[in-house]
Amino acid sequence: MDVFEGWPADATVFLAEIAADNNREFWTAQRHRHAAAVQAPMLALAAELAPEFGPVRVLRPAVNRRFRPDAPPYRTDTGGVTTTSGGSALAVVLSASALSVTAGHWSFDTGQLRRYRAAVDGPAGEELTALLAGLDALVPDPGRPLTGTPRGFGAEHPRIALLRRRGLQLTCSRPAGEWLATRQPLEWVRATWRSASPVLAWLDAHVGAAEPVQRPRQATETPVVPLPS
Structure with a gap:
């Protein structure tokens, strides 16, 4: 198994540079730096987290612009995502300025929102309030709350x-610094994800996973051939 030894200083330097010069020419000339300083440590971090949290999908450096045509072509961060058995997401993201983790659901679908509100309205809502009050470093993301009151309340x-709330996601960040070049990021991500587990267990039990997104197929649609990475 890969061993995570931290991100070298060039990782955050590269992420800052790709944010400032997000084009094919820069990427082609400098992608070897991304592979060594950014991607390889991220893959190693994911491998060490997997035995406890399940497979961690590492984000690809290129942005899928099929549904985001105005987005920059290359990511200005790196990260990984895994999910609990009940569908809650755990993520870690390194940017030029910080290492961040999230846990939960940024946005509920219709069924999740209905189940969430029913649970919050009853005794389970008191349990959730206590769980959130007991958090230390993690805090609920402000998200996009309703300005009025939900129907029926x-x-x-x-x-x-x-x-x-239209989603419940916990978040926590630490500024980038020399600590990134050690094993501390692994220990911090692991400990922070663990501290989120009571809230994630509540979400898994009372909200559950989102419904799979079904994208419409056109009658003349042709098979998509994967491009080489």
């Missing part, structure tokens, strides 16, 4: 702030 509901 009044503004006087004791958990109206939770009911207004």
Whole structure:
């Protein structure tokens, strides 16, 4: 198994440079730096997290612009994502300025939102309130809350702030620095993901996974041939 020894200083330097010069010419000339300083450590980190949290999918450096044509062609960060058995996501992202982790659901689909609000309205909502109050470094992402009140609930509901949420994702960041070149990032990500586990268990039990997204097929659609990476 790959051993994570940290990201060298050139990792954050490269990410800052690709953010400032996000074009094919720069990438072609400098992609070897990404492979050595950014991607290889990320793959090693993912490999060490996998035995406890399951397979971690490492993000590809190129951006899929099929549905985001205005996005820059290359990622200005690197990261990995895994999911719990109940469908909650765990992610780690390194940018030029920070290492960040997230846990939960940034946005619920229709079924998840219905189940979430029903759970928050009942005794399980009191449990969730206590779990969130017991968090240390992790905090709920502000997300995109409703400005009004959800249908069927009044503004006087004791958990109206939770009911207004359209997703529940925990987040935590640490500034980039010399610590990234050690094994500390692995230890920090592992400990932070573990600390999120009670809230993720609540989400898995009461909200569950999102419905698979079905993309419409056109009658004249032709098979897509994967391009070499």
